Amino acid sequence: MRLEKLGIYNFRNLQYVDMQSLCTFNFIHGINGSGKTSILEAIHTLALTRSFRSHKMESVISYGKDDLTVRGELRLSGGVETAVIGVRRPRKGPVLVKLDGDKLSTAGQLAGVLPVQVINPASFALLEGGPAVRRQYLDWGVFHVKHSGFFEYWPRYRKALQQRNSLLRRGNIDPGLIAPWDRELEAMGALIQDARSSHFELLAAAFEEIYRRLLASADIGDLDVPSLSMSMTSGWKDGEYSFAESLKHNLAGDLRAGFTRSGPHRADIDFRVGRLDAGDVLSRGQIKTLVCALKLAQSKVLLDQGIPTVFLVDDLAAELDERRCCAVFKELIELDVQVFASAVRRSDLNDDWCLSKPLKRFHVEHGVVSEC
Ligand SMILES: Nc1ncnc2c1ncn2[C@@H]1O[C@H](COP(=O)(O)OP(=O)(O)OP(=O)(O)O)[C@@H](O)[C@H]1O
Numbered sequence: 001m002r003l004e005k006l007g008i009y010n011f012r013n014l015q016y017v018d019m020q021s022l023c024t025f026n027f028i029h030g031i032n033g034s035g036k037t038s039i040l041e042a043i044h045t046l047a048l049t050r051s052f053r054s055h056k057m058e059s060v061i062s063y064g065k066d067d068l069t070v071r072g073e074l075r076l077s078g079g080v081e082t083a084v085i086g087v088r089r090p091r092k093g094p095v096l097v098k099l100d101g102d103k104l105s106t107a108g109q110l111a112g113v114l115p116v117q118v119i120n121p122a123s124f125a126l127l128e129g130g131p132a133v134r135r136q137y138l139d140w141g142v143f144h145v146k147h148s149g150f151f152e153y154w155p156r157y158r159k160a161l162q163q164r165n166s167l168l169r170r171g172n173i174d175p176g177l178i179a180p181w182d183r184e185l186e187a188m189g190a191l192i193q194d195a196r197s198s199h200f201e202l203l204a205a206a207f208e209e210i211y212r213r214l215l216a217s218a219d220i221g222d223l224d225v226p227s228l229s230m231s232m233t234s235g236w237k238d239g240e241y242s243f244a245e246s247l248k249h250n251l252a253g254d255l256r257a258g259f260t261r262s263g264p265h266r267a268d269i270d271f272r273v274g275r276l277d278a279g280d281v282l283s284r285g286q287i288k289t290l291v292c293a294l295k296l297a298q299s300k301v302l303l304d305q306g307i308p309t310v311f312l313v314d315d316l317a318a319e320l321d322e323r324r325c326c327a328v329f330k331e332l333i334e335l336d337v338q339v340f341a342s343a344v345r346r347s348d349l350n351d352d353w354c355l356s357k358p359l360k361r362f363h364v365e366h367g368v369v370s371e372c
Pocket of ligand 1: 011012013014030031032033034035036037038039058059060061062063344
């Protein structure tokens, strides 16, 4: 699946952008504030109806305009078939999403049509941020895996959790009221945990392989990053209890806290260098390399299931040295994904990184995009 054409209207400083015949590699350069990240943000909005930079879409709509629109033409995997996605976000009112001219009733129906992965300066949060960022990372993959059932389980789990928490807040632990929500949490929690565990196993294997290759091709010895390990924690003491037991065991404490303190909504991924927290030990460049490997690993797992990803790579050269950038691009080539990468200077994005893959360059100036 490839994005072949992209139209952007009233998106930050991009009033009207028309990008045709997009390639495997699409390099975008321009000075600070010219609109490079906004192009990547627009592709993200096309895929997920929201930006990766701001939760408030009204700050993304161009000043003085009523709405923004992003339109993309996709060529579906391995074939002649195409699909057209349109996303319109008004300042007020719901988002309008169209797939091949048909209005979708929920934005969720768009999920999976255009899976995108973002590598940007905020990606550091994967190691340095809280557990929610890592859960989001893990669940991105689980959501896209075919038949994982996550679309169904997760909303049901969330609803049961909200109901249970609301009883806890009101100090109401009448067994007759809380038990049905516990049963729903246990049932959905087990399914979520199973789906996450099977995905995590594949992810960890892909990560290890890619991370080693990245270090090797960037000519970084293992000594630079000794004994890195990653493990998933379920969100409760699963060595001691089942989730059902954990809910019962923690009820009094949950009541005091006013919320459910254990469960898949508290799951995390733990990164260790030896016995130490990797986020406390690794340099920013090392963290970035690791984060790139994690994102690439997600795409590898999806690709193995026939789901290609589009990569949005914002200003990688500002974070990584030339050898590491080159190593990341080598992996992107290996994955055969489509890439949109931005940088301030043209020379920050090296032609050689793409080997002989088709490459197109764009220059952005004051929101105006031209091929170059
Ligand atoms: N709602 C908006 N309407 C109009 N312009 C906006 C809006 N929001 C942000 N801008 C402007 O859009 C421009 C594009 O920002 P963007 O982050 O895409 O630039 P960039 O080229 O990635 O810059 P940098 O290299 O500094 O990261 C900036 O000048 C910004 O001030």
